[in-house]
Amino acid sequence: MGCDTLKAYDIPERVRTYDIDMDVMHPLRHKMIEIVLDILPFNQEAALKVMDLGAGTGIFSARVLERFPNSNVTAIDGAAAMIDIAADRLGPMADRIHWVIADFRQLPAETLAADSYDLVISSYALHHLSADEKLALLKQVVGALKPGGWFLNADIAIAEDESIEKHLQQLRIEGVMSRATAGDERFVSAESTRTYLTEMELAENAQPQTAATDLEIIREAGLPAAEIFWKELREVVAGGPKLTSS
Numbered sequence: 406m407g408c409d410t411l412k413a414y415d416i417p418e419r420v421r422t423y424d425i426d427m428d429v430m431h432p433l434r435h436k437m438i439e440i441v442l443d444i445l446p447f448n449q450e451a452a453l454k455v456m457d458l459g460a461g462t463g464i465f466s467a468r469v470l471e472r473f474p475n476s477n478v479t480a481i482d483g484a485a486a487m488i489d490i491a492a493d494r495l496g497p498m499a500d501r502i503h504w505v506i507a508d509f510r511q512l513p514a515e516t517l518a519a520d521s522y523d524l525v526i527s528s529y530a531l532h533h534l535s536a537d538e539k540l541a542l543l544k545q546v547v548g549a550l551k552p553g554g555w556f557l558n559a560d561i562a563i564a565e566d567e568s569i570e571k572h573l574q575q576l577r578i579e580g581v582m583s584r585a586t587a588g589d590e591r592f593v594s595a596e597s598t599r600t601y602l603t604e605m606e607l608a609e610n611a612q613p614q615t616a617a618t619d620l621e622i623i624r625e626a627g628l629p630a631a632e633i634f635w636k637e638l639r640e641v642v643a644g645g646p647k648l649t650s651s
């Protein structure tokens with residue numbers, strides 16, 4: 406892939422409505438973030454060192470900082486326009502955030518110091534990578550996790566079976582149309598909604614894998630205990646701990 410994904414997210418006027426659009430297109434995002442927070446075995450007072458891969462407008466980083474008031478987050482994203490919105494959202498907690506504008510495929514070495522993170526999180530970002538790119542990134546992530554540290558990813562997945570995928574896409578379109586604001590021309594009909602989503606996915610170079618493939622990638626990257634903790638239609642929360650013996 407080229408830098409198409411980052412170009413698509415680095416347009417201020419396009420990403421201005423990002424969070425509103427996400428609530429129309431991915432209302433489960435909030436639930437998935439809370440599921441990740443509930444899975445984590447850490448004491449709420451722990452001084453966690455956290456990495457957020459594809460922090461975007463900062464929704465996940467903000468919830469981690471709230472849940473773990475002594476934590477710090479390294480928020481990584483390749484699109485400065487998204488980070489600008491995140492900086493606004495996180496204003497009062499800004500001193501606990503270290504922003505890094507970088508491509509996942511070329512992360513600066515200083516963000517990947519060995520055994521340095523308690524937690525690496527990501528939401529709706531890693532499906533922009535190919536399977537090989539995801540594996541390469543996650544191997545680096547595992548190296549940067551402390552033994553006992555966790556990686557958890559909230560993202561979309563495709564179905565194994567083509568007819569089921571078609572059905573899920575139909576449900577997706579119906580859901581988007583039912584949540585869209587009246588008069589939003591993108592979502593006035595099933596046809597316009599399908600066209601909008603297809604063009605958006607092309608522009609962002611979306612390339613989701615099946616949940617099983619993603620789990621395999623996470624395990625192969627060095628987290629053999631990884632699990633799918635939650636799945637609903639096209640959305641998945643998966644990951645696991647870095648075993649102390651690995």
Ligand SMILES: C[S@@+](CC[C@H](N)C(=O)[O-])C[C@H]1O[C@@H](n2cnc3c(N)ncnc32)[C@H](O)[C@@H]1O
Pocket residue numbers: 410411414427434458459460461462463464465481482483484487507508509510527528529530533534
């Ligand atoms: C759909 S947004 C998700 C943002 C946020 N995590 C959320 O849940 O709303 C995907 C984010 O991943 C970032 N991203 C995608 N591919 C990337 C890459 N190769 N390197 C760095 N950031 C990337 C985009 O810039 C964008 O901010």
